[in-house]
Amino acid sequence: MATEEEQKRCEQNLLTEDQHQVYKAIIEPTMDRLATGVGNTIAATKDYFITDMVQGQNGWLAEVCRAWVEYVDADSPYKPSLSSYAAGSQPAAGQIKQLFVIATIPALYDLRPEAYPIDNDPNDANADWETIKALQAGGRLFVSKDPKIVENFAIPLPGEKVYVDFEHRNALRGPIYIGAVNKRRIATPSTGLTGLVSSIAGLFTRQQNPNPEGLGDQSIFRQVDSTIELVTPNPKYDEQRVRAMAFASLSTKSALLVEIPGGVKLHKLFAVRLAAMNRAWVAETGNPAFESKNAHRKPPEKRYAWLKNPNNWEFKRFAKKYAGAKNLKAALARGGISHYGLWEAMLLDEYGGNLKLGHERRAWNSPHQCGLAIDFSNNRLTPSTKRISIPDQESSVGFKWLQENAHKFGINPYEKEPWHWECVVPRANFWSGEEFSPGNYNVRVVERSKKGKKLATSAYWFAGHQFT
Numbered sequence: 001m002a003t004e005e006e007q008k009r010c011e012q013n014l015l016t017e018d019q020h021q022v023y024k025a026i027i028e029p030t031m032d033r034l035a036t037g038v039g040n041t042i043a044a045t046k047d048y049f050i051t052d053m054v055q056g057q058n059g060w061l062a063e064v065c066r067a068w069v070e071y072v073d074a075d076s077p078y079k080p081s082l083s084s085y086a087a088g089s090q091p092a093a094g095q096i097k098q099l100f101v102i103a104t105i106p107a108l109y110d111l112r113p114e115a116y117p118i119d120n121d122p123n124d125a126n127a128d129w130e131t132i133k134a135l136q137a138g139g140r141l142f143v144s145k146d147p148k149i150v151e152n153f154a155i156p157l158p159g160e161k162v163y164v165d166f167e168h169r170n171a172l173r174g175p176i177y178i179g180a181v182n183k184r185r186i187a188t189p190s191t192g193l194t195g196l197v198s199s200i201a202g203l204f205t206r207q208q209n210p211n212p213e214g215l216g217d218q219s220i221f222r223q224v225d226s227t228i229e230l231v232t233p234n235p236k237y238d239e240q241r242v243r244a245m246a247f248a249s250l251s252t253k254s255a256l257l258v259e260i261p262g263g264v265k266l267h268k269l270f271a272v273r274l275a276a277m278n279r280a281w282v283a284e285t286g287n288p289a290f291e292s293k294n295a296h297r298k299p300p301e302k303r304y305a306w307l308k309n310p311n312n313w314e315f316k317r318f319a320k321k322y323a324g325a326k327n328l329k330a331a332l333a334r335g336g337i338s339h340y341g342l343w344e345a346m347l348l349d350e351y352g353g354n355l356k357l358g359h360e361r362r363a364w365n366s367p368h369q370c371g372l373a374i375d376f377s378n379n380r381l382t383p384s385t386k387r388i389s390i391p392d393q394e395s396s397v398g399f400k401w402l403q404e405n406a407h408k409f410g411i412n413p414y415e416k417e418p419w420h421w422e423c424v425v426p427r428a429n430f431w432s433g434e435e436f437s438p439g440n441y442n443v444r445v446v447e448r449s450k451k452g453k454k455l456a457t458s459a460y461w462f463a464g465h466q467f468t
Helices: 004-012 017-035 039-055 129-137 147-152 193-204 268-285 313-321 326-334 339-350 355-361 390-394 397-409 427-432
Strands: 060-072 096-104 141-144 161-168 173-180 226-231 257-259 265-267 292-294 373-376 412-414 417-422 444-449
Touching: 060 129, 096 129, 096 147, 096 161, 096 173, 141 147, 257 268, 265 268, 268 397, 313 326, 313 339, 326 339, 339 355, 390 417, 397 412, 397 417
Parallel strands: 141 173
Antiparallel strands: 060 096, 060 161, 096 141, 161 173, 226 444, 257 265, 292 373, 373 417, 412 417
């Protein structure tokens, strides 16, 4: 007999006791053997194992932002496959149910809302609708092709893990909703042994409800071991880049961001170090505190949203300035171009067809979107090289002082830009906002995976999947 706690878990996941016994005897030992020796990666291993067993097809693991059902017409592009209905049971026009799911895919570095609507409420004022709408506009509105999904299973709730895919996988076009990791049936008949694997998937589903303070959710990344070394002292004027995708984009409303001199926002762990550095600078030189007009900024999907709309004033201004934006307009006319592809078309227009130069001058992802980078805008430092040249900035009192002292506060340079400085923190503390080196900021954070030994500051693609 199952224990009371196990029985409760069975009921929550629609397992009969017989199915639970099969699970305990066969499935769980198999998955545990697969996870042997992987330490804290057991949960991730089980996730992948269940993905392969349940789906039997290639799809993406996604997280629901909002879902709803509405009726569509037979000629609607959103209708499910009518051939899936039994003969004689096809619904009349205007009575075809369709499930719509807005979801974010961590493996594709998608934006993640700071707060989800409770119970899919479209009127929830506390939800991060700006990000949710950006995801919908960016091709993350998934629809079901299988009417059985709509008819037999409950609408997924925000934060639940689901499987999605694309009809055209290479271009990420034609978004399709496959089903929930934990398939919660609307009715609860005995699922039988054939439904065992689908049902037990919920035992390992991590519910991702945003925390009340909007601090984000670290489990958007796989929970895998990493080692963190605090090197003291932090080497003087030594570049250590923040890799944006090793962390995450923060909403402008995030509680992790605080205002700094100049009126912009910065991650709280960077801000406290900047404040300490400014106190030392002012006390030693009597000059004004370092300020910024550009610290945290929106992620590229929001900063470059205008690329998709030729009627937008920014689009029109760009076209007027750069010979009609021929490359960008041609990319829009072709269709099927990703947002990143439109951005590269913009670079071709802006830099006279020299894409390499465009990539050197502009970045799609930036540590600014994490709140871990700052561009100083006073004390003879500025991103405007037309106003003050780089040689003049590098000869300024402010820059020379930063060269000698910024490292003492865990702040590191980007050597190509004298105005641009960054602060690397452990990923766990990035999400929690908790101090990791109280009383001593003169440290360098070296975080690497235990398995692959990759540095969070030198290899960044892994972060959206797992830290290995």
